[in-house]
Amino acid sequence: MVNHHHYSSKERREIMEQELLRGRDVANQLLQVLVHRSNNKNNDDEQGLMLILPFAEDLVHQVLRSFTNTLLLLNSSNNNNNHNNSNIDGAIFPITMRDLSSSSSSPSRSQKHEDLDEACKSFHTKNRRGRYKRKSTEPTWERDNPILFEDGHAWRKYGQKKTINSKFLRSYYRCSHKYDEGCPAMKHVQRIRENPPLYRTTYYGHHTCKNTLYNNEESIIILEHESKSSMFLSFNNNNNNNKSIIPAARSKEQQFSTPTFRSTKQEPVETVIQDDHQSQLLYDDHHEVDFAKLSSSPSPSPSCIDDNTTTVHKFDDNSYYDCGWDLDYFDGLPCFGDQDQFLIMQEV
DNA sequence: ACTATTTGACCGTA
DNA sequence: TACGGTCAAATAGT
Structure with a gap:
């Protein structure tokens, strides 16, 4: 059973674009949180901080995940370019910047993000090309x-x-x-x-x-x-x-x-x-x-x-x-x- | 639920 | 292209 799943360059581009948009979206939310925090510093008590910190931490994780996914996809497309000489796969695509609010106000946003993570995960576990190094043939x-x-x-x-x-x-x-x-x-x-x-x-x-x-x-x-x-x-x-x-x-x-x-x-x-x-x-x-x-x-x-x-x-x-x-x-x-x-x- | 092993696909090298 | 080393999903074990 062959489970090799190839993404087309178009699909990869779309996933990368959405990942970057998600990263920008979440970074923006983090900024809002931090700005809110500094504006209300004097009024906030310790409890307020305790509420904000986990939320901010989660946002940072989401940003990092978006970067990671995008970089992995970018890396994969470069590798594929080396192998099959495709003149499309290796290109660095200009990202079309969409309106941030349209993405963040979508009701299915969270589901979409899970799908993205799944797509990236699946892409990298299914395509194992070049993922391991063979040991030296000399026994100790x-x-x-x-x-x-x-x-x-x-x-x-x-x-x-x-x-x-x-x-x-x-x-x-x-x-x-x-x-x-x-x-x-x-x-x-x-x-x-x-x-x-x-x-x-x-x-x-x-x-x-x-x-x-x-x-x-x-x-x-x-x-x-x-x-x-x-x-x-x-x-x-x-x-x-x-x-x-x-x-x-x-x-x-x-x-x-x-x-x-x-x-x-x-x-x-x-x-x-x-x-x-x-x-x-x-x-x-x-x-x-x-x-x-x-x-x-x-x-x-x-x-x-x-x-x-x-x-x-x-x-x-x-x-x-x-x-x-x-x-x-x-x-x-x-x-x-x-x-x-x-x-x-x-x-x- | 978590970890270890099994198993067959994947992949580098000769 | 065959061989065999490695990976990782499925399965077994605790």
């Missing part, structure tokens, strides 16, 4: 892991795609703090092997955001696994009386945008490392996560919880995998040696 780094797990950052999924050389979908994520903190980090995740499972995560750019998952007192974090047949639980070892089991595969942005876990390592490392070269040197010592297969392993038992070093995962084929590191993360990479926490996966 790439990691393969046999499980899906949280990497210590809050991510927001924004798309998924079938790729030509794989039967598995690739999922696209951006940092949850892209807009509130301007964090440029992105990643995509794609399963690259069926059994035993293997997932490739490709990272683009470094996090500049402050918010990470592992920096508060919350003791449990749930990590996800695609099969949904297992639990992936993590505990702080100083708080293991209070274990709870929560279903896997919960990866809501909001859940993890509130930090849930303390890490003593992550923040200092993050501030020290400035570029890819440095981080690569650091990771080369630590990032290999080698899941050793356990030939005959029972389900994870409470003793696993007490030894502070065990990560066990049971896959669909009833095989168990163990990873001996204490879990910590930096930019998606598990690191060794955090004594405050350990991790265990448990069958549902």
